[in-house]
Amino acid sequence: MTDTTSPADLRLRDCPNWTYLLREFDVLYRNGTAGGSPSIRSHRKRVRDRLSACVASNPAILSRPHEVKPVTAHFARALDLGERSAMQGMARALREVRGDLAWEYGYDKLPKALAQKYAYCEVLGPKGPVQSDGLILGFVLFAPATTYPQHSHQDIEESYISVSGAWSENDTAVYAPGSLILNRSGDEHRITTGELDPCLLAYAWTGAAGRLAEPMMKLTATRKAGAITAKSRGPY
Numbered sequence: 001m002t003d004t005t006s007p008a009d010l011r012l013r014d015c016p017n018w019t020y021l022l023r024e025f026d027v028l029y030r031n032g033t034a035g036g037s038p039s040i041r042s043h044r045k046r047v048r049d050r051l052s053a054c055v056a057s058n059p060a061i062l063s064r065p066h067e068v069k070p071v072t073a074h075f076a077r078a079l080d081l082g083e084r085s086a087m088q089g090m091a092r093a094l095r096e097v098r099g100d101l102a103w104e105y106g107y108d109k110l111p112k113a114l115a116q117k118y119a120y121c122e123v124l125g126p127k128g129p130v131q132s133d134g135l136i137l138g139f140v141l142f143a144p145a146t147t148y149p150q151h152s153h154q155d156i157e158e159s160y161i162s163v164s165g166a167w168s169e170n171d172t173a174v175y176a177p178g179s180l181i182l183n184r185s186g187d188e189h190r191i192t193t194g195e196l197d198p199c200l201l202a203y204a205w206t207g208a209a210g211r212l213a214e215p216m217m218k219l220t221a222t223r224k225a226g227a228i229t230a231k232s233r234g235p236y
């Protein structure tokens with residue numbers, strides 16, 4: 001029998017590996033705890049409600065060419081660490097789609113120091129590969145000893161869940177695999193990662209469809225860095 005399904009016709013139910021990866025996101029946002037925080041509880045519910053609605057609609061798959069960046073040389077190590085942690089289900093599901101991930105920077109003008117040390121890939125959102133208007137899901141990968149400069153997002157709520165590696169936000173704590181951080185609209189945040197191993201974070205963005213289609217972030221100018229201005233559609 002000939003397979004007559006062309007890439008243009010692909011839907012989520014034709015792609016078990018994407019389906020299983022999204023199921024791992026659902027598990028994280030459904031079974032984890034909000035730690036007693038009403039804001040985190042409502043964010044988690046928003047993510048899983050939008051994800052459930054998206055999956056139920058059997059959305060289109062917008063295949064994107066596989067792309068790598070210098071930091072993806074650390075990806076295998078990040079997955080290996082994740083598979084040995086509480087996040088093994090997510091790490092294993094992510095491994096199955098690794099050849100279909102489009103790693104990108106997202107910047108009009110990338111801060112030079114970051115070119116070797118970070119990239120992100122989306123797995124669900126307006127640009128696909130799983131098409132959705134109301135939610136973006138993806139992963140960000142940082143090399144060891146990376147500082148991601150202080151920034152904020154307008155009209156977007158962002159959560160990170162650690163898949164592997166150790167990282168800190170705003171020098172206030174160290175987060176291990178399974179930890180969740182919520183950054184609300186306008187919250188300033190700066191990320192640092194551990195010295196020895198890469199850090200892989202799953203992320204979710206919620207916001208109005210128009211904002212998710214054209215997200216903007218603002219890097220905060222600091223005295224040390226000078227007046228940094230950069231436009232990015234990336235999540236960090």
Ligand SMILES: [Fe+2]
Nearest residue numbers: 158183235236
């Ligand atoms: Fe961010």
